[in-house]
Amino acid sequence: MHTLRRVFAAAAGVATVLALVAGQPAGAQEPTAPDQGLYQVRGADTATSRTAVARSGVDVLGARDGTMEVVASPAQADALRAKGLTLDLAGDWLAMLARRSGGVSRAAAADFPAGDEGYHTYDEMVAALQAAASAHPDTTALSSLGDSYEGRDIPIIKISDNAAADEDEPEVLFTCNMHAREHLTTEMCLHIVDRLTSGASEFVNSREIYVVPSLNPDGSVYDISGGEYQGWRKNRQPNSNGTVGTDPNRNFSYKWGCCDGSSTSPSAEDYRGPSARSAPEVAALQAFVDSRVVGGVQQIKGHIDFHTFSELVLWPFGHTFDTVTEGMTQAEYDHFKSIGQQMAASNGYTPDQSSGLYITDGDINDWMWGQHKVLSYCFEMYPSSGGLDGFYPPDEVIAEQTSRNDGAVDILLTNAT
Structure with missing residues (x-):
């Protein structure tokens, strides 16, 4: 599980990440954009341009060194691309959440997902x-x-x-x-x-x-x-x-x-x-x-x-x-x-x-x-x-x-x- 989380965290190899998410070989055609996609946004190099991204309605996860990480719908992603920004799809947000949790569902949240029990509830x-x-x-x-x-x-x-x-x-x-x-x-x-x-x-x-x-x-x-x-x-x-x-x-x-x-x-x-x-x-x-x-x-x-x-x-x-x-x-x-x-x-x-x-x-x-x-x-x-x-x-x-x-x-x- 911890190995998988580090695969997703890697900044390089977006195509490889897509392959992991979509279940197809690297270099294959990009799958249909998910309803909630995780994207790396490039080109928002100023505070003004980053503010424009934040105001677009996407969920901003983080921003550093000219790259923003956001969760966006296909329409939101298209609107940002229309502003001249580059968006790389890094995965299906909901599918990644499920995979990150180890696929284990419990009736009650007695603890964190398996492997993360060191966190305090x-x-x-x-x-x-x-x-x-x-x-x-x-x-x-x-x-x-x-x-x-x-x-x-x-x-x-x-x-x-x-x-x-x-x-x-x-x-x-x-x-x-x-x-x-x-x-x-x-x-x-x-x-x-x-x-x-x-x-x-x-x-x-x-x-x-x-x-x-x-x-x-x-x-x-x-x-x-x-x-x-x-x-x-x-x-x-x-x-x-x-x-x-x-x-x-x-x-x-x-x-x-x-x-x-x-x-x-x-x-x-x-x-x-x-x-x-x-x-x-x-x-x-x-x-x-x-x-x-x-x-x-x-x-x-x-x-x-x-x-x-x-x-x-x-x-x-x-x-x-x-x-x-x-x-x-x-x-x-x-x-x-x-x-x-x-x-x-x-x-x-x-x-x-x-x-x-x-x-x-x-x-x-x-x-x-x-x-x-x-x-x-x-x-x-x-x-x-x-x-x-x-x-x-x-x-x-x-x-x-x-x-x-x-x-x-x-x-x-x-x-x-």
């Missing part, structure tokens, strides 16, 4: 946080942001030398699993909890650190439902047209829907929702951050929101290509860039302003800075590319790819003052 994640709180009662405090749409608790754990008290120390927030299929990020947040509670960091004595391992528990549970990967991104909140899901990372209040950086279509993967903070998960996170304004001063000074994939360190703003604009001075931008470059140097990621990828609006990083002036970054984790396998890397990489960010986490903690 929602229940296992909650149990891990409870165990950490029980083992370290003086330095941890486990609580809740509130409930998801389907009624699941959204746990948040505080780590500090005197966790029960609200001390006058800089606060730092780490959030993960905003998008359901990005399970490696939950492991990243759990790794942060484990490292900081094990006494490996001096920051526990000088910071109050909050960690939210899953901001989208409903979507995460659904994504492994039946023991098969679903490729699900959004939350599980029903829409008026019968579809399901709002993209939480297009639903935050700052500049919500301002700049054509999200979709008004409920069927779209980047659907912004009917109104700002309409997703209960987003409303819960915003309420928590708002509550950390004490005496008129925001206590949270630094934040990283972890995503997969593309190996990027991104900073605000996402809603505009401008660096100096409303809410961002040159000195503030330079500060963001300097720290972002330091973190990227520590983990080998590529640093950039968020809009350098493509325009987004209503995302968490723009809201954290635009509303609260929190030094907020988006990390796109391992791998640098990979199509379907970019979201479902083998569990053998968890330890290496989470510890890879230890230095970057420490750099943010150092600069959160």
